[in-house]
Amino acid sequence: DQQVKQNSPSLSVQEGRISILNCDYTNSMFDYFLWYKKYPAEGPTFLISISSIKDKNEDGRFTVFLNKSAKHLSLHIVPSQPGDSAVYFCAANRRRDDKIIFGKGTRLHILP
Amino acid sequence: DTAVSQTPKYLVTQMGNDKSIKCEQNLGHDTMYWYKQDSKKFLKIMFSYNNKELIINETVPNRFSPKSPDKAHLNLHINSLELGDSAVYFCASSRTVAYGYTFGSGTRLTVV
Numbered sequence: 001d002q003q004v005k006q007n008s009p010s011l012s013v014q015e016g017r018i019s020i021l022n023c024d025y026t027n028s029m030f031d032y033f034l035w036y037k038k039y040p041a042e043g044p045t046f047l048i049s050i051s052s053i054k055d056k057n058e059d060g061r062f063t064v065f066l067n068k069s070a071k072h073l074s075l076h077i078v079p080s081q082p083g084d085s086a087v088y089f090c091a092a093n094r095r096r097d098d099k100i101i102f103g104k105g106t107r108l109h110i111l112p
Numbered sequence: 113d114t115a116v117s118q119t120p121k122y123l124v125t126q127m128g129n130d131k132s133i134k135c136e137q138n139l140g141h142d143t144m145y146w147y148k149q150d151s152k153k154f155l156k157i158m159f160s161y162n163n164k165e166l167i168i169n170e171t172v173p174n175r176f177s178p179k180s181p182d183k184a185h186l187n188l189h190i191n192s193l194e195l196g197d198s199a200v201y202f203c204a205s206s207r208t209v210a211y212g213y214t215f216g217s218g219t220r221l222t223v224v
Binding site: 034036041042043044045046049087089097098099100101102104105 | 116143145147152153154155156157160162167168170202204212213214215216217218
């Protein structure tokens with residue numbers, strides 16, 4: 001039962017352009033949504049989060065958009081840089097559960 | 113100065129053996145977790161502890177037993193290892209879920 005879905009296993013984007021990573025979820029009770037970045041042989045690193053009561057959160061080059069009616073969120077990276085090449089995990093949480101549910105990840109390749 | 117450290121990083125062992133993975137965090141967080149990333153790359157929660165108390169146990173076989181001697185440590189002991197236990201195990205800690213987890217770099221367990 002996948003509550004958090006990332007349907008694109010990989011994405012290639014030219015350096016300097018915008019990278020858009022998508023995520024869908026099924027549980028309307030989630031309180032927070034998070035994005036993690038993971039390099040090979042390292043643990044996931046927290047990137048940015050958004051509360052379910054907001055529709056946008058921005059941190060430098062990273063912006064997360066939340067569309068609750070569509071149960072969809074996306075991560076925008078502008079401009080994309082070579083160091084952004086990594087696997088990105090979408091994740092969600094219900095505050096009362098105190099656990100984070102992860103999607104399967106999308107591998108982002110930034111092309112020179 | 114590593115925030116969440118796991119040892120060992122790699123572990124190769126035979127079926128039927130018993131092994132332990134250690135985790136320590138120096139962030140002062142109250143909650144610690146074990147996650148498993150299987151061959152399909154899903155990150156799934158196994159256990160969470162809050163201040164040495166078990167909070168979440170996600171239908172993990174009894175062969176897996178977490179132990180938290182203090183709130184800075186959460187070790188994972190696995191009895192009678194099976195081939196299907198081969199995975200990457202991540203330890204994590206958090207202050208509150210909204211701020212995300214801080215993950216360790218993972219332990220790649222291979223059962224042969």
